[in-house]
Amino acid sequence: MVILEIENVGKKYGPLETVCGVSFPVAAGERVALLGHNGAGKTTLMRMILGLTTITSGQIRVLGTAPGSRKARTATGFLPESVAFHGALTGREQLRHFARLKKAPVKQVDELLNRVGLDHAADRKIRTYSKGMRQRVGLAQALLGKPQLALLDEPTSGLDPISRHEFYDIVDDLANNGTAVLLSSHALTELELRTDRIAIMSKGALVANDTLSNLRLGAQMSIRIKVTLETGAVERMISEIGGERMNGKSVTLTCLQDEKIALLGRISSYGPAVKDIDIIPASLDDLYRHYSQKTASEISEAASC
Amino acid sequence: MLVLTIVRLELLIARRNMWVATSVILMGLFTVVLTLTGGAPTGTLGVDPLMIAVTSITTLSVYLIPLIGLLLSFDAIAGEAERGTLALSLTYPLSRAEILIGKFLAHLIVLGFAVAVGLLLTAGLTIWQHGGGGISYFPLIKLFATSLALGAAFLGIGYLVSSLVRQTGVASGVVIVIWLVCVVLYDLGLLGALVADDGGAFTKTVFPWLLVANPADAFRLINMPDISVSVLASGIGAAGAASGLAGQLASLLLWPTLALFFAWLTFRRVEP
Numbered sequence: 001m002v003i004l005e006i007e008n009v010g011k012k013y014g015p016l017e018t019v020c021g022v023s024f025p026v027a028a029g030e031r032v033a034l035l036g037h038n039g040a041g042k043t044t045l046m047r048m049i050l051g052l053t054t055i056t057s058g059q060i061r062v063l064g065t066a067p068g069s070r071k072a073r074t075a076t077g078f079l080p081e082s083v084a085f086h087g088a089l090t091g092r093e094q095l096r097h098f099a100r101l102k103k104a105p106v107k108q109v110d111e112l113l114n115r116v117g118l119d120h121a122a123d124r125k126i127r128t129y130s131k132g133m134r135q136r137v138g139l140a141q142a143l144l145g146k147p148q149l150a151l152l153d154e155p156t157s158g159l160d161p162i163s164r165h166e167f168y169d170i171v172d173d174l175a176n177n178g179t180a181v182l183l184s185s186h187a188l189t190e191l192e193l194r195t196d197r198i199a200i201m202s203k204g205a206l207v208a209n210d211t212l213s214n215l216r217l218g219a220q221m222s223i224r225i226k227v228t229l230e231t232g233a234v235e236r237m238i239s240e241i242g243g244e245r246m247n248g249k250s251v252t253l254t255c256l257q258d259e260k261i262a263l264l265g266r267i268s269s270y271g272p273a274v275k276d277i278d279i280i281p282a283s284l285d286d287l288y289r290h291y292s293q294k295t296a297s298e299i300s301e302a303a304s305c
Numbered sequence: 306m307l308v309l310t311i312v313r314l315e316l317l318i319a320r321r322n323m324w325v326a327t328s329v330i331l332m333g334l335f336t337v338v339l340t341l342t343g344g345a346p347t348g349t350l351g352v353d354p355l356m357i358a359v360t361s362i363t364t365l366s367v368y369l370i371p372l373i374g375l376l377l378s379f380d381a382i383a384g385e386a387e388r389g390t391l392a393l394s395l396t397y398p399l400s401r402a403e404i405l406i407g408k409f410l411a412h413l414i415v416l417g418f419a420v421a422v423g424l425l426l427t428a429g430l431t432i433w434q435h436g437g438g439g440i441s442y443f444p445l446i447k448l449f450a451t452s453l454a455l456g457a458a459f460l461g462i463g464y465l466v467s468s469l470v471r472q473t474g475v476a477s478g479v480v481i482v483i484w485l486v487c488v489v490l491y492d493l494g495l496l497g498a499l500v501a502d503d504g505g506a507f508t509k510t511v512f513p514w515l516l517v518a519n520p521a522d523a524f525r526l527i528n529m530p531d532i533s534v535s536v537l538a539s540g541i542g543a544a545g546a547a548s549g550l551a552g553q554l555a556s557l558l559l560w561p562t563l564a565l566f567f568a569w570l571t572f573r574r575v576e577p
Contacts, residue, residue, distance in 0.1 A: 039399075047392075051396075052392060052395060052396065053576055064408065073396060073397060073398040074398040076396065078393065078396045080389070080392055080393055082389065082391065083389070084388050084389035084390050085390060086318055086388075086390060088317075088318055088321035088322055089314075089317065089318065089321070093314075093317065096395065097310060097314045099399040100307075101307060101398065101399055102397060103398075109318055141393075155526050273377065286503060296378075300396045300428040
């Protein structure tokens with residue numbers, strides 16, 4: 001079931017176009033990562049989905065209703081970038097308030113405080129919290145009332161690596177329970193295994209929207225294969241297959257995705273002379289750079305932008 | 306009731322920020338001082354002792370209640386927008402009117418509590434000094450009700466400023482100017498015009514209406530109709546008769562309603 005539909009959405013602030021012609025759906029149980037450099041329009045898109053700012057063109061539907069409608073807001077959990085709370089309140093008081101606003105059972109607050117690891121600090125004033133702790137309060141409030149759509153803007157900023165890991169466990173739980181998750185992030189490596197689909201925005205336009213492996217295929221980016229050999233075999237491999245010598249014991253070869261298997265076959269024909277093989281696919285950083293650059297020229301050609 | 310949820314939170318915040326304590330101490334301190342000293346110069350004139358105290362407290366309240374109202378409200382929207390808490394609140398399923406009314410009710414409760422404490426102290430002290438017999442409590446009740454109306458007007462003005470300027474620093478400056486104009490400069494201007502006019506057409510026709518147009522003056526007129534405590538009061542007393550109780554009541558009811566309505570209109574257009 002499609003929870004969030006974005007159709008040809010654009011946003012202009014005066015003459016300045018910050019989002020332009022963006023379309024993609026997010027289905028129940030799907031985890032979609034929204035990537036883009038600063039100013040690519042990610043936050044503006046999220047604000048339009050929430051109904052915090054008007055849409056200039058196109059349309060967004062949340063559960064079939066307009067963004068910002070009471071039904072949409074009840075079903076949406078939102079974690080803003082650099083989330084802030086009233087410092088005079090305790091974490092528990094703030095969350096209980098939000099639970100009442102969302103008509104979620106107040107006892108869910110205690111479960112969520114446990115879930116995000118804040119139960120020990122729940123009765124301290126928020127002004128004494130660290131940035132990571134405030135981020136956890138933010139995550140907890142986004143989970144109140146079992147949302148059908150979760151919008152998480154830079155959710156892992158300010159979290160240490162272990163907390164990030166726990167955070168993605170929570171996101172997995174959400175998705176497994178049928179919540180549509182749309183999150184934006186700069187930390188690309190952590191997204192590789194934790195999302196179903198990746199949408200890349202550049203200069204306000206959507207330049208890619210696919211699974212990670214399809215993005216790799218489409219990008220036609222080279223894969224690096226590092227082969228460690230017995231000393232005598234290094235020269236032979238360079239003369240027969242090619243590649244670059246690395247510190248006398250290994251050779252680095254590059255190939256495209258569809259040539260990978262054939263190349264591996266040739267390497268294995270060296271038999272016991274091959275001691276180890278490392279296959280290094282294009283990282284998300286490489287892909288991200290590829291897609292956001294590739295399309296900078298295409299965007300300016302497109303008539304709609 | 307989502308409004309009650311907002312009221313509850315705002316009352317909690319007001320208590321934590323010491324706004325409740327500050328308002329109560331301010332009102333309590335001044336009313337006690339005025340009640341104890343207010344009766345001294347009159348001695349035993351046969352005037353209702355409570356009436357003397359109410360007159361002094363009215364003069365004080367004209368300054369203090371608008372000030373407390375503006376201080377409670379100027380941060381309400383600008384502050385939340387600046388701290389970044391407004392955007393998150395607006396993603397929750399409640400309307401902006403509910404947020405505004407919730408904040409308004411909470412702040413009015415804080416103000417009303419401070420005024421009530423002050424007036425109860427006044428009543429208590431008067432009974433202790435003069436005995437409970439022969440005291441009419443109606444002026445006290447009238448003072449409380451009109452104090453609420455006056456406070457509500459300036460709360461609404463504070464929210465209006467807060468959503469118009471969207472920066473706490475600027476909002477605080479603007480409300481101080483508004484306070485100065487309403488409780489000091491406006492009256493000075495009118496007095497100057499009265500002197501210049503020297504009992505002409507302006508004094509008889511325009512002046513009474515200009516006077517009640519200011520909620521602070523309407524509040525003063527309604528609570529001290531025939532007292533000649535000061536030059537200003539005597540001028541006002543004469544003018545009070547011209548505009549009448551209806552004009553004073555209308556001013557005290559229209560100001561809060563209109564201020565809140567315009568605050569809501571501007572708050573609706575705030576994009577956090």
